[in-house]
Amino acid sequence: MKTNTILSLSFLLLLMSCANAEKEATKEVSRPAVKQENNIVQFTAEQKKIAGITTGMPEKRGMSSMLNVNGLVDVPPENVFSISIPLGGYIRKTNLIPGMMVRKGAVLATIEDQQYVQLQQDYLMAKNKLKFAESDYIRQKGLNATKATSDKLFQQTESDFNQQKIMVKSLAEQLQLIGLNPLTLTAGNISRRIQIYSPIDGHVTKVNVNTGKYVNATDVLFELINPKKLHVNLTVLENDASSLKEGQKIVCTTNRNPDKKYLATIHLISPAIGEDRSISVHCDLENYGKELLPGTYLNAAVKLNHASVTAVPDEAVVKWENKFYVFTDEGNHQYKMIGVEPGILSEGFTEIKSPLPAKNIVMKNAYAILMKMKNGGEEGA
Known part of the structure; x- marks a missing residue:
């Protein structure tokens, strides 16, 4: 009986020991x-x-970081030509439409007016008077040298001659302003019409006239651009402007062809801040083709350099x-x-x-x- 009791207690202790061991193991597994x-x-x-x-x-x-900004393809002012005529007249012929390519010296329009005739007439008459005034001056100069005429008469003749030279020169310059060559003008080739010629090889961007329209001296008839030198006009926020400097390189892309990269260099940073708290940054394009036209919208990335x-x-x-x-x-x-x-x-x-x-x-x-x-x-x- 006593032996059985001892065995039962031993078995109970063993069970409790195993249970405690299992509990500790469970804690070990769940411990984070x-x-x-x-x-x-x-x-x-x-x-x-x-x-x-x-x-x-x-x-x-x-x-270095990248500053992403937007801008437009633009043309420097020296490559934009506004065509007008110093004297008004009626447009008799023009074939221009925006987008056309014209060569230097090509006829842009033909204009006519009676004042062109009057100007040519005044020049030829002044030129004939100059010949008479010159002959009279030479004759009076010789007579005055021998005291055959008074000094006063000679001085008047000399004054008339000089004034006539001024008149001829002035009218000749006016003829050149409207495209007429005074050296080739004669009574036989007086014309009521003049022609306007292109000063450059370029594209026509604006046509403000049509056949039969009367234009004044202050009117702009056409606008041409020279596509050989384009630049980019970027819009940069005021807070980012301090990170830019002249000579920095930028990479531009278009929405139409984002894989095509156009390189440019910052040429000028405007010191004036606009009402929208932005400034204009002008950049010279280095590589572009006919596909890049003025007014094209560009995305530009400017690389900003930082210290270590x-x-x-x-x-x-x-x-x-x-x-x-x-x-x-x-x-x-x-x-x-x-x-x-x-x-x-x-x-x-x-x-x-x-x-x-x-x-x-x-x-x-x-x-x-x-x-x-x-x-x-x-x-x-």
């Missing part, structure tokens, strides 16, 4: 592998190897709940999550604006640590 204190996560050497975690010190890098900054690989920065973090190596396979302020992103690196501790930073697979930390925290909750 993450220390939540101070945002520290614990890895084993094997876990670190499997996750591919590497560490290193942040480095100083000369980084503290940077880490992009993989070192993680984002959690709209905030950015990196992990410091605390030793013994422990990593601590600290908040940072990122800056420029360039060539696989991220600028860190906020100060970092003098410790190694997780450079690769930082997200593996973040996932272990957050998942481990949920299990331990």
